[in-house]
Amino acid sequence: MNLPEEIEVAAKQSYPVYLGAALEELGDYLQSLPDKIQHILVISHKKVSDLYLERLVKGLEDYRVDLLTVPEGEEEKSLERLSRLTTAALDCGADRKTLVIALGGGVIGDLAGFFASAFMRGIRFLQVPTTLLAQVDSSIGGKVAVNHPAGKNILGAFYPPLAVWTDFSTLNSLPxxxxxxxxxxxxxxxxxxxxxxxxxxxxxxxxxxxxxxxxxxxxxxxxxxxxxxxxxxxxxxxxxxxxxxxxxxxxxxxxxxxxxxxxxxxxxxxxxxxxxxxxxxxxxxxxxxxxxxxxxxxxxxxxxxxxxxxxxxxxxxxxxxxxxxxxxxxxxxxxxxxxxxxxxxxxxxxxxxxxxxxxxxxxx
Ligand SMILES: NC(=O)c1ccc[n+]([C@@H]2O[C@H](COP(=O)([O-])OP(=O)(O)OC[C@H]3O[C@@H](n4cnc5c(N)ncnc54)[C@H](O)[C@@H]3O)[C@@H](O)[C@H]2O)c1
Known part of the structure; x- marks a missing residue:
């Protein structure tokens, strides 16, 4: 096993960034957490989940995992999408103990993070960035948001993730x-x-x-x-x-x-x-x-x-x-x-x- 490099982000609520992690090994990390997780909601685009969900869930066999896919595009960072995600999450039986995993680029990270910050007043979430921009930039720093007709990222929060799990190999498929x-x-x-x-x-x-x-x-x-x-x-x-x-x-x-x-x-x-x-x-x-x-x-x-x-x-x-x-x-x-x-x-x-x-x- 190639051990990832771990760097701590110092914040009011600090969190680790694992650089060079493997998607398949995320489960081992979750097992090591003190507060046990049972249900996981993966939020992603179809294209990205087609490419990487199979590898991700290999390590998540001990959990109940649901996938919610969101269409591509900046316009999906919206209140309408947030409302639809909420309905779909409730249909999957999500509750305050659910962990949200954002599998994708900055759009998914911002949207899933904002959803996690608001759902039942805040549930845990973890970033699995799959674009270069998301790996070097948007997954780090705790900013999550959706857009409003009045402007980009108008509705947002500082909501640090539980961790950032960065697998460099996901960048191989990036155009x-x-x-x-x-x-x-x-x-x-x-x-x-x-x-x-x-x-x-x-x-x-x-x-x-x-x-x-x-x-x-x-x-x-x-x-x-x-x-x-x-x-x-x-x-x-x-x-x-x-x-x-x-x-x-x-x-x-x-x-x-x-x-x-x-x-x-x-x-x-x-x-x-x-x-x-x-x-x-x-x-x-x-x-x-x-x-x-x-x-x-x-x-x-x-x-x-x-x-x-x-x-x-x-x-x-x-x-x-x-x-x-x-x-x-x-x-x-x-x-x-x-x-x-x-x-x-x-x-x-x-x-x-x-x-x-x-x-x-x-x-x-
Ligand atoms: N929160 C922050 O601090 C912060 C910082 C910078 C940018 N952002 C936000 O990030 C967003 C832009 O993010 P982005 O550039 O990652 O765009 P994006 O999330 O739209 O992803 C770009 C495209 O790449 C595809 N994709 C993702 N991973 C892939 C992979 N591994 N292989 C092939 N295709 C893949 C996606 O499906 C999408 O079509 C903007 O909404 C911006 O506001 C947030």
């Missing part, structure tokens, strides 16, 4: 466009916290693109460790955790303006990182050589560093409604060299507009 979403976040982690990891992304680009298992193991472990380190210091996003928003204020403006079509979240973050880098250059915390280095790295993974046919003024207005803003001021994260970042509250609209201009290419 490359989904890999890109996770890579954008992983590169962001390196840029804000770890210059060595940034250099690793530069030197190992070919191996990463070829999905070399040892290199992926290292990439996921190092990237996840950064997220764990940051959220362990600031569970409620009052300070250092805000650094994780690098690229997101620009990226969200772009995603909303394009109606979530034509640009994926990872692409939005990638372009957002470049815009933030130009802004950091204007503020004197990043050299142009470093901006170029960041762009080149993103391009090596086919992540975009510019966008066509957008109006900077409209995008600036979109940034006005970002939920991270405070008292009308735009809160932006700016790289400070490679491997560090700062939260800036004093960027002027002119400076932000200039950054947008840098990444928008005219389409003649």
């Amino acid at each position: 490359w466009n989904e890999v890109e979403n996770g890579l954008a976040e992983s590169i962001k982690h390196a840029l804000i916290d770890d210059e060595d990891l940034f250099a690793f992304f530069e030197t190992q680009a070919d191996s990463i693109r070829q999905r070399d298992p040892a290199i992926w193991r290292e990439m996921v472990t190092r990237s996840t460790s950064i997220k764990i380190r940051i959220v362990s210091q600031d569970e409620r996003e009052q300070g250092i955790r805000r650094l994780l928003n690098l690229g997101h204020t620009f990226g969200h403006a772009l995603e909303t303006e394009m109606n979530y079509r034509g640009v994926t979240h990872g692409q939005g973050v990638s372009i957002g990182i470049v815009a933030a880098s130009y802004l950091a250059n204007a503020k004197g915390s990043l050299t142009l050589t470093e901006v170029e280095r960041i762009k080149q790295l993103l391009q090596r993974y086919d992540l975009p560093t510019s966008i066509q046919k957008q109006d900077p003024q409209t995008l600036l207005r979109r940034m006005q409604t970002d939920k991270k803003n405070q008292g009308g001021r735009k809160i932006l994260v700016l790289p400070q060299g490679i491997g560090q970042a700062v939260v800036s509250e004093d960027c002027t609209d002119e400076e932000i507009l200039a950054a947008w201009h840098k990444i928008i290419v005219e389409n003649n």
Whole structure:
């Protein structure tokens, strides 16, 4: 047996993250818990459960296991879906002792986690992330949510899981466009916290693109460790955790303006990182050589560093409604060299507009 690496997330209610765990061995872990479990509800997409449920339930023979599948897509993170899950869970005889297992990417993790936080005032849940984004980012940090017509993740909670059970082998079936979403976040982690990891992304680009298992193991472990380190210091996003928003204020403006079509979240973050880098250059915390280095790295993974046919003024207005803003001021994260970042509250609209201009290419 290949023992997983265990890293504790320090929080009001701490929990372990098992990196390199095997799906089949989850049952052994559950057996070791003091509070016994009888009933398990696995929440997943059909596609993901077709791929991985059989392996997961191999270790769960001692439990009564029910599977609830949810259709794909961000729009399924909704109150309607929550209500349907509740009905289906009650039909399966779920009660306050039931354990919810979220088997999937960030959509499943956020939805199943929010369901677990509310069902009978809160039941236990465990994250089994199967996308790169979920492994390095969304399964860590305790945020769970559903969307509302007024905005993304408007209804949510901090609801730490019992544990995060990360089996790297589930990433083998992930399509490359989904890999890109996770890579954008992983590169962001390196840029804000770890210059060595940034250099690793530069030197190992070919191996990463070829999905070399040892290199992926290292990439996921190092990237996840950064997220764990940051959220362990600031569970409620009052300070250092805000650094994780690098690229997101620009990226969200772009995603909303394009109606979530034509640009994926990872692409939005990638372009957002470049815009933030130009802004950091204007503020004197990043050299142009470093901006170029960041762009080149993103391009090596086919992540975009510019966008066509957008109006900077409209995008600036979109940034006005970002939920991270405070008292009308735009809160932006700016790289400070490679491997560090700062939260800036004093960027002027002119400076932000200039950054947008840098990444928008005219389409003649
Ligand atoms: N809670 C947080 O802290 C946090 C952080 C970042 C993002 N998020 C949320 O995460 C969501 C995005 O997550 P995502 O990028 O994982 O997308 P996703 O959950 O929609 O998954 C993307 C696609 O990959 C498929 N898939 C999942 N695992 C697979 C596998 N192993 N093999 C093949 N296909 C697989 C899914 O079925 C889906 O079609 C958004 O809703 C976002 O708001 C949450």
